[in-house]
Amino acid sequence: MDKFEKLTGIAAPLPLVNVDTDMIIPKQFLKTIKRSGLGVNLFDEMRYDDSGNEIPDFVLNKPQYRQAEILVAGDNFGCGSSREHAPWAIKDFGIRCVIAPSFAEIFYNNCFKNGILPIRLPQETVDLLMKDAEKGENARMTVDLEAQEVTTSDGEVVRFEIDPFRKHCLLEGLDDIALTLEQAPAIDTFESRMAQERPWV
């Protein structure tokens, strides 16, 4: 997995609540058997019209946000389906960090498996970052995972909380499966005990 340490980049404002995973990547793009190539279809139905032309008003189509690496969004971001295609599409577009007041749980979890940092902050702090993001390409934000800080273009520093284990895995780019396989003896023991206690499973 790709590491996430520190990122300085353009932040795109998306001040919508309940952005669901059907919006992030509509179902017609779930037919792929690969993880890559979904960035072009990120937010497809908001980003393109029926003929496939870009809708100029959509934030990621605006010249100043086409290279965005951070997304600032509304409450309950990523609700709905468990599709990991949502974080795959976000990452493939080039966004490595999403900031919102809250995230749906499966999406939040999926981000960490793909080297994306989701940051939860209180609504008023997100409002402040949203204003900063609205300044466009000259307003570069910095996200420092080690220090757990977001720095606005004006130099204002905001601290965020994150689970220490998730932080460690993201900083080191650790592969979950390899970590778990170190627990193989514990899994073996559990399975033998269960074969006695709950044989019907």
Next chain:
Amino acid sequence: MSGKTLYDKIWDAHVVHEAEDGTTHLYIDRHLVHEVTSPQAFEGLRMAGRKVRAPEKTIAVPDHNVPTTGRRDKQIENEESRIQVEALDKNARDFGVHYYPVSDVRQGIVHIIGPEQGWTLPGMTIVCGDSHTATHGAFGALAHGIGTSEVEHVLATQTLIQSKSKNMKVEVTGKLSPGVTAKDIVLSIIGKTGTAGGTGYVIEYCGEAIEALSMEGRMTICNMAIEGGARAGLIAPDQTTFDYVQGRPHAPKGAQWEAAMAWWKTLYSDDDAHWDKVITLRGEDIAPTVTWGTSPEDTLPITAAVPAADTFEGGKVGAAQRSLDYMGLKPGTPLSEIEIDTVFIGSCTNGRIEDLRAAAEILKGRKIKVKRAMVVPGSGLVRAQAEEEGLAQIFQDAGFEWRLAGCSMCLAMNPDQLSPGERCAATSNRNFEGRQGRGGRTHLMSPAMAAAAAVTGRLTDVRELT
């Protein structure tokens, strides 16, 4: 020390290893797999030279993008869908997991066939790369959706790295009024808690109105726990649960049944268990309910009118306006005057036999007034049973299309889709923008309410037709 909740008990019974910071490896008893969220996971195993650790606990079925018409067992026309289903065929064969191919009469929506085949049992941990895995919580199992990376993790290790959620109790007291169903209960709950109200929690549904529900109804409730933001929803197993499970192909038998029952009967929340949040609804207060907007929390009794955006607060004002624009609705319009083009009955929320019976009850001797209406049974066995009971004939006589099993128009990955502006009364679980097809407009409701809309051509209070 306080007692334990049902969730606490199931959690404790599955801890393989707990680190100092509480990060836990939880053992997974059943892993359900479908064609859309698994190909990258199996590919990951191949690239790392790993095997499926417990193929006997892994059950695969194609459901999301299988067509519901024609000879799909011979040829799926859409190339990308065909490639995905063929990839699952191959992965199931190569890795030796249980498999129900399209040609098998038992094929159907993964969350319908798990319980139907007796794979889903009380006290289990169950995961699937699908958010509606919450359905299985109806059996007193801890069941939730996971992403593809976690699908690969479970395939390789039969465990999941988890941190524990908080406990929420949702109690529905008293009795339901005639015409009110499990779907109306769960829509009302989400209307009250919001789509993020359950974030960070596992919800236990309880109370007289919940206990009175059949297993089908309980599955409808737990299915939509995710729509309320919860990791999982569950209901304590009781005699209704045991009666449903007994005799299913993969349910325990003989001495093992007795041993299982002894443990299952301990699966309830202790009287002195600690709840982080409690919500109570009165069964008598729940009316037949529909959604008006593009979030499952946008629910109202059918007797209400379309709300104005400025009656909401905060970020929801803009969201409500966006919903009204997308749905093409004017504030103040009575919901019962909204005209419907299409009716969809099916999905893992409402594609079981009881759902089809409830809809057929309304449709008997009546004709549809909508442009099109379809029933998509949740499994091949539900379909066969409905045919045997004469329900299929009632649907067809009324003007419904009688389809083959699959997820179909719930998420419109297969050819069953809405056109832009087409308005649909649906028994599924999500009314998101574009969910049932780009520009499509979805109103969620119970099977009986969808049948009522089909015969009047508008959203209708089912109590007027009974």
